[in-house]
Amino acid sequence: MSFLAAFIYRQFIHEPPAPTASFKGRTIIVTGSNSGLGREACRMMVRLGASRVILACRNVDKGKIAAKDIQATTSCSPDMLEVWQLDMSSYASVLAFAEKVNADLPRLDVLLANAGRVxxxxxxxxxxxxxxxxxxVSLSLLAFLVLPKLRETAMKFNTLTHFTATASELYEVAKFKERKVPDGKIFATLNDKSKANMEDRYNVSKLLLMFVIRQVATMFPLDSRQIIMNCVAPGFCHxxxxxxxxxGPILSRLVQIVKNILCRPTEVGARTLVYGASAGANTHGQYLPDCKITPMKGLAKGKEGRELQNRVWMELKEKLEQIRPGVTSPS
Ligand SMILES: NC(=O)c1ccc[n+]([C@@H]2O[C@H](COP(=O)([O-])OP(=O)(O)OC[C@H]3O[C@@H](n4cnc5c(N)ncnc54)[C@H](OP(=O)(O)O)[C@@H]3O)[C@@H](O)[C@H]2O)c1
Structure with missing residues (x-):
């Protein structure tokens, strides 16, 4: 199916099913959960029985407002919702957050890495x-830092745990011209403001996020750690x-009209996130738009996609090791 046909199918014909999986007894973290899809995913997982839900937000005040809203609409105990500070644009914040996760949480069943921007x-x-x-970079850093806690939980409670990342269907149309440079220069080229194609940047960043999930899943097969790593895509959502x-008010109004025609309700898009966070072992390393395993396309496809992933990983690994030596070889 072409990108356009898939878009029309997704936005107007297919609706992802409401999740029914039980999150009973589970401890969940959702990054970027003070609004949008993250907040709805938290609400859904509370309704599905989660015991402890941590809203990881860069603005704690906004997080507290979201927590109050979730509490009011689900009538859950206010104690089961917590707001922890996390700014994914700061490595120090990611390191401090992960330290708190490892020190304070008796268990971690799901980390839904959803924070994003365009x-x-x-x-x-x-x-x-x-x-x-x-x-x-921060998403990979966070993943490696919480893998030991996810593994410990899986072993202790004889369960499977999840690291699920919110990708986007737009990865498929990433042009990623910055890849056409010698090995070892991709990230430096992405940092060159004079050549940056910011229209393509969100798409590229989501493509690289998918490479991270596929790479880490390959490094840690399911039977070695009992951690499912997958990525989801919610469709175009409010x-x-x-x-x-x-x-300006006119442009805002126009965008709102277009969104009203095209967008899925936030709750419907959030179903795909909750699906990923409860999906089975067969989803390890997979891309799950619309709650289905779907082969990766575009620049992620086939042998060339794996080669590009490998080049990106070599550079990313070096960055991660500079931030925290040894982080890419967790216990
Ligand atoms: N909506 C869609 O159509 C769509 C489609 C495909 C994929 N996605 C993905 O879905 C995810 C959620 O987005 P959304 O649509 O729900 O948009 P949203 O309402 O803007 O939510 C994004 C969340 O990410 C947080 N965030 C942004 N930068 C952050 C940072 N540096 N550190 C911590 N948190 C940060 C935001 O916090 P602040 O409020 O502080 O900014 C907010 O809570 C994103 O990854 C997005 O790329 C969305």
């Missing part, structure tokens, strides 16, 4: 353009995504 403005955070720091870049 922007046409080029800006650096840490040693990368911000989308790359947030969606790729949320706050990109809305801060829409200037």
């Amino acid at each position: 922007t046409r403005k080029f800006g650096m955070t840490e040693d990368n353009e911000e989308s790359i720091t947030t969606h790729v 949320s706050e995504l990109g809305m801060n870049e829409i200037n």
Whole structure:
């Protein structure tokens, strides 16, 4: 199916099923959960019986408002919802967050790495353009840092745990011209403001996120750790995504009209996230748009896709090892 045909099918014909999996007794973390899909995913997992849900947000006040809203609509005990500070554009914040996870949580069943942003403005955070720091480097850092806790939980409670990342269907149309450079220069090229194609950057960052999931899943097969690593894509959904870049009341109104025609309700998109966070062993290393295992396409496809993934991984591994030596070989 072409990208356009798949878009039409997804937005107008197919509706992902409401999840029914039980999260009873589970401890869940959702990053970027003060709004949009993350907040709805938290609400859904509370309704499905989760015991402890941690909203990992860069703005704690916004997180507390979201927690209150979830509590009011589900009538859950307020004690089961917590808000922890996490800014994915800061390595120090990711390191501090992971330390708290490892020190304070008796168990961690699901980490839903959902925080994301879209922007046409080029800006650096840490040693990368911000989308790359947030969606790729910090996400990988967080994954490696919490793998021991996910593994410990799986072993102790004889269960499977999940690291699920929110990707986007737009990875499929990433042009990623920055890949056409010698080995070892991809991230440096992505950091070159004078050559940056910011129209393509979100798509590229989500493609790289999918490479991370596939790479880490290959490094840690399911039978070695009992951790399912997968990535989901929610379709085009109502949320706050990109809305801060829409200037002026007329443009805002126009965007709202288009979104009202095209977008899925946030709750419907969030079903795909909750599906990923409860999906079976066969989803390890897989891409799950619309709650189905789907072969990766575009630049992720086939032998060339694996080769590109390998080149990206070689550079990313070096970055991660600089942030925290030994992090890519967790116990
Ligand atoms: N909506 C869609 O159509 C769509 C489609 C495909 C994929 N997605 C993906 O779905 C995920 C959720 O997005 P959404 O649509 O629900 O948009 P949203 O309402 O804007 O939610 C994004 C969340 O990510 C948080 N976030 C952004 N940068 C962060 C950072 N550096 N550290 C920590 N949190 C950060 C935001 O916090 P603040 O409120 O503080 O900014 C917010 O809570 C994103 O990864 C997005 O790329 C969305």
